Amino acid sequence: MSNTSTDSDHNESPATDDNNGSDCRSRWERSGLKKGPWSSAEDDILIDYVNKHGEGNWNAVQKHTGLFRCGKSCRLRWANHLRPNLKKGAFSQDEEQLIVELHAKMGNRWARMAAHLPGRTDNEIKNYWNTRIKRRQRAGLPLYPPEMHLEVLDWSQEYAKNRFMGEDRRHSDFLQLGSCESDVFFDNLGFVTTDMVPGASDLSDMTAYKNMANAASSPRYDNFMAPMMPCSRRFWESELLYPGCSSTIKQEFPSPEQFVNTSSPQKISKTCSFSVPCDVYHPLLYGNQQHSPVVIPDSHTPTGGIVPSSKPSSYGAVKLELPSFQYSETTFDQWKKSSSPPHSDLLDPFDSYIHSPPPPTGRQESDCFSNCDTGLLDMLLLEAKIRNSTTKNNLYKSCASTIPSADLGEVTVSQTKSEEFDNSLKSFVHSEISTQQNADGIPPRQREKKRKSLLDITRPDVLLASSWLDHGLGIAKESGSMSDALTVLLGDDIGNEYMHTSVGASSGVGSCSWSNMPPVCQMTELP
DNA sequence: AACTACTTCAACCGCACGTAC
DNA sequence: CGTACGTGCGGTTGAAGTAGT
Numbered sequence: 001m002s003n004t005s006t007d008s009d010h011n012e013s014p015a016t017d018d019n020n021g022s023d024c025r026s027r028w029e030r031s032g033l034k035k036g037p038w039s040s041a042e043d044d045i046l047i048d049y050v051n052k053h054g055e056g057n058w059n060a061v062q063k064h065t066g067l068f069r070c071g072k073s074c075r076l077r078w079a080n081h082l083r084p085n086l087k088k089g090a091f092s093q094d095e096e097q098l099i100v101e102l103h104a105k106m107g108n109r110w111a112r113m114a115a116h117l118p119g120r121t122d123n124e125i126k127n128y129w130n131t132r133i134k135r136r137q138r139a140g141l142p143l144y145p146p147e148m149h150l151e152v153l154d155w156s157q158e159y160a161k162n163r164f165m166g167e168d169r170r171h172s173d174f175l176q177l178g179s180c181e182s183d184v185f186f187d188n189l190g191f192v193t194t195d196m197v198p199g200a201s202d203l204s205d206m207t208a209y210k211n212m213a214n215a216a217s218s219p220r221y222d223n224f225m226a227p228m229m230p231c232s233r234r235f236w237e238s239e240l241l242y243p244g245c246s247s248t249i250k251q252e253f254p255s256p257e258q259f260v261n262t263s264s265p266q267k268i269s270k271t272c273s274f275s276v277p278c279d280v281y282h283p284l285l286y287g288n289q290q291h292s293p294v295v296i297p298d299s300h301t302p303t304g305g306i307v308p309s310s311k312p313s314s315y316g317a318v319k320l321e322l323p324s325f326q327y328s329e330t331t332f333d334q335w336k337k338s339s340s341p342p343h344s345d346l347l348d349p350f351d352s353y354i355h356s357p358p359p360p361t362g363r364q365e366s367d368c369f370s371n372c373d374t375g376l377l378d379m380l381l382l383e384a385k386i387r388n389s390t391t392k393n394n395l396y397k398s399c400a401s402t403i404p405s406a407d408l409g410e411v412t413v414s415q416t417k418s419e420e421f422d423n424s425l426k427s428f429v430h431s432e433i434s435t436q437q438n439a440d441g442i443p444p445r446q447r448e449k450k451r452k453s454l455l456d457i458t459r460p461d462v463l464l465a466s467s468w469l470d471h472g473l474g475i476a477k478e479s480g481s482m483s484d485a486l487t488v489l490l491g492d493d494i495g496n497e498y499m500h501t502s503v504g505a506s507s508g509v510g511s512c513s514w515s516n517m518p519p520v521c522q523m524t525e526l527p
Numbered sequence: 528a529a530c531t532a533c534t535t536c537a538a539c540c541g542c543a544c545g546t547a548c
Numbered sequence: 549c550g551t552a553c554g555t556g557c558g559g560t561t562g563a564a565g566t567a568g569t
Contacts, residue, residue, distance in 0.1 A: 037537070037563085059554065075555075076538065111557060126558075127536050134534080 034068040038077050042067060046074055047082055055083075080121045087119030091128055099125055100132075104144050 038046075045065045053064070055078065058071030067074065080086075091099065095117055102113040108129075110122035117125065136143055 035539070057554080071554075072540090072556090073538075079556095080537075108558065122557075123537075131535070 032068070033062075033070050033073075035073075038069075038081075042069065043077070043082055046077060050078060050082070076123075080123050085119050086121070091120075091124075095120065096128075099128060100144065103129055 034042075045067050046061065046069075049061050049065050049067075053060075058075040061067055061071060061074045062069060069077070098116060099113065102116055106112055108126070110126040110129075113125050114120055114122040133143065
């Protein structure tokens with residue numbers, strides 16, 4: 001690697017540079033500012049300046065020093081190469097492990113990751129990560145070890161929650177996370193997760209998902225996922241890779257039918273362990289769904305849950321992961337403690353377990369979900385979504401109007417914490433909706449941004465919720481209720497837009513299958 | 528030794544956000 | 549309130565280094 005700071009042969013200051021090629025020289029002369037690698041002389045000037053004036057006010061550097069560099073360039077040079085206490089050289093194993101963990105939790109938030117790696121810069125970490133992606137792509141390995149992703153998913157919920165609660169993306173401290181248990185109470189058909197983390201339902205905001213998507217969707221790594229998982233029955237592999245996972249579901253969650261059929265008002269309280277859905281759609285564990293059908297235990301899918309994977313390959317897997325509500329940590333350190341991947345699992349040479357043999361052939365859903373129709377999953381998603389909106393009560397009403405009230409049951413929230421959060425959430429979303437209605441009160445830029453965030457109705461969570469409404473409640477396309485609910489939820493324009501989009505997107509195959517997800521799952525914002 | 532393909536990483540770019548005016 | 553400016557962040561690029569033939 002070149003050491004640009006010593007490449008003095010072509011990087012002298014404009015006044016003294018006689019060695020540059022004429023094209024190079026004319027390049028920065030034209031703009032008035034020099035570009036390209038820094039010379040040691042320039043470094044000295046910058047160091048001297050910072051020693052005298054301190055960091056900041058980078059645009060003044062040129063003024064005070066005659067350095068023909070823009071402020072941004074000065075800042076970057078200082079931050080990445082000149083400031084004291086910078087570590088140079090390759091990352092240690094500990095650092096590599098930490099990066100993997102941090103990336104799993106934060107996504108491509110290099111600067112924030114760098115804060116956890118003293119002496120390392122965001123650029124270094126970013127480069128390391130990109131290299132790692134390529135390396136593992138070549139090796140056909142996932143980016144994250146399986147042991148990690150559950151924690152990641154959970155953490156991302158917490159993280160999303162904090163973000164949802166208004167923390168600025170830049171300034172929020174992801175370490176300050178509240179702990180909350182996630183218990184689920186079923187009351188007949190109705191259920192809620194007590195303390196269901198709001199962020200958890202905001203799938204689009206789940207950093208980990210996003211970052212996985214980023215990794216996968218980066219133009220440079222288009223085919224990253226393709227070779228990773230030859231086995232076509234990924235879903236059932238969750239049992240293989242995460243023993244006890246599906247059985248957990250089976251044991252802990254009686255089927256929806258049970259809820260419907262039970263006449264007892266008795267509540268069933270279980271600790272949430274939604275690891276299965278996460279496993280199903282984890283793109284980095286299971287790779288691109290390009291070459292093999294994706295088995296989705298979705299009883300609503302006309303194909304019996306086997307979805308032609310070629311279709312959604314470009315967008316599906318990445319964004320369709322579902323949240324785990326398994327456990328939560330209050331801090332990153334806690335997360336670190338709780339996550340127990342063997343150190344080696346994070347590093348390349350030890351990822352061989354990924355090549356686990358495919359699970360036994362044959363239909364295994366009976367093992368996994370014989371008692372757990374994934375309508376439950378849909379219901380959970382809807383529930384999560386509902387809890388993320390102030391209008392959930394309206395939505396409930398809307399739903400309730402279409403199904404026998406006896407079946408809907410009663411929503412029980414058992415923890416005041418959850419209620420408190422609900423209230424603040426209500427206030428928040430009310431203000432959001434109010435903002436939509438009184439858009440004149442906010443700057444256009446902000447208004448548009450907020451609108452987009454609400455308008456992002458193609459998000460998987462919304463779609464899933466709608467799918468559940470469609471199929472689980474049978475109120476889909478006739479849709480007065482649906483439309484009403486969405487109108488209440490999103491506002492007239494957005495609600496209508498949703499209906500339009502939704503219908504368009506789901507024409508053809510049953511709208512509840514993953515196969516007809518619109519390209520949403522790319523998580524692109526609507527124009 | 529020469530060439531090619533691939534890898535690495537420093538630096539640039541565009542964008543977003545906060546603040547001062 | 550709108551604009552300009554400073555700053556920070558994340559994505560991307562391309563030059564230099566390295567490995568393979």
